[in-house]
Amino acid sequence: MSSRRLPNWVGSAALGVVGVVALALFAVAWLSSNQIRSNVLLPVADDRPYDVEVTRTPPARLVTASVDEPPRDGIWGFENERTYAQLTSLLRRSEEGTEWAATSMVGEFTVGSAARVDVDAYPGNPTIAFGLGYNAVRAPGELGPLPAWLIDGRRSTWVIVVHGKGTDRRTQALRMIPALAEAGFPVLVVTYRNDDGAPPSPTGLRSWGLEEWRDLDAAVGLADREGAQGYVLVGHDLGAEIVSMFLHESDRVGKVRGVIFDSPVLDLEGTLDYGDGPLERLVGEMGQQFARFRFDMEWSELDQVARAGQFDVPILAMHGVRDTVVPISITEAFAAARPDLVRLVRFEQGGHGDLWNIDRARYERELGAFLEGVLEENG
Secondary structure (H helix, E strand, C coil): CCCCCCCHHHHHHHHHHHHHHHHHHHHHHHHHHHHHHHHHHCCCCCCCCCCEEEEECCCCEEEECCCCCCCCCCCEEEECCCCEEEEEEEEEEECCEEEEEEEEEECCCCCCCEEEEECCCCCCCHHHHHCCCCEEEEEEECCEEEEEEEECCCCCEEEEEECCCCCCCHHHHHHCHHHHHHCCCCEEEECCCCCCCCCCCCCCCCCCCCCCHHHHHHHHHHHHHCCCCEEEEEEECHHHHHHHHHHHHCCCHHHEEEEEEECCCCEHHHHCCCCCCHHHHHHHHHHHHHHHHHHCCCHHHHECCCCHHHCCCCEEEEEECCCCCCCHHHHHHHHHHCCCCEEEEEECCCCCCCHHHHCHHHHHHHHHHHHHHHHHHCC
């Protein structure tokens, strides 16, 4: 009995279908890598709208129409382009609005003003926020000068603060500056490539520490020349990856006494959300690989959990259980990999980057205890 052969057109059609599917996957993965570029790699300023309306301004109070912002009690900034207040205590929340105890810091809000919540909680710079003097200095980076704030202190160990996402987030450091200044630490708050006032990178994109560590290295070099005998490095969010890459790559790590991570990104790949379906995950993973080749993103180098064995300084890692941007599970895995070095402090009510806001006393207590411990260990 002879076997029947399929017509030639069947094979050609099957190859055509495979080709169309492959082309479609390629196109979707390319678009996925574009989305990674937009959401993760492109430096963007804070462009959130001013969409919370002020409805009443009783003495030392602000009443807003929103019942959702801020999401919980704590200390928050409230800002628009001309005015800044600090919301210090949630007094009442109802369907009619939200009433806060408030302190005016820049200008005065009026009824009908529109503003937004600011997690940094203070405006401008150390002088505007606290009347604290500082020097505007520049670190000589490989791409050009990098603006920084320098607050003098009596100690020989400096605290160097590296901000997270955003193009001018030095204000992120304002919440910890009073405690650090009171304890006598010189504080250097740095910028890096693609920040406002800093030189752009050749690609115009963030590399999440793969290149930015060199800018931190330049800032540490500046501190060296100013007489610093040791450093504690602070990394917020993206800043944690920059600090980590500095520790892996720099020749200046000998004076690092300790590291503080606040809501850290310790595995950028692990923060990417591809969705739950198998096809979504496939496309997302393909997009990630496309981003690796298109934008020189070496994801494995940014996996600090996998690289935990390469760390050799004490680390305080503070993370919110309610963080929906960076899962606390990644920081937990990092701490579990190095229990000899890492102290993980969980803020049960904390979200992303708001740990100080929701429990200032505990945050500053943990900060102070870690710094004093580092100083004792290093004499």
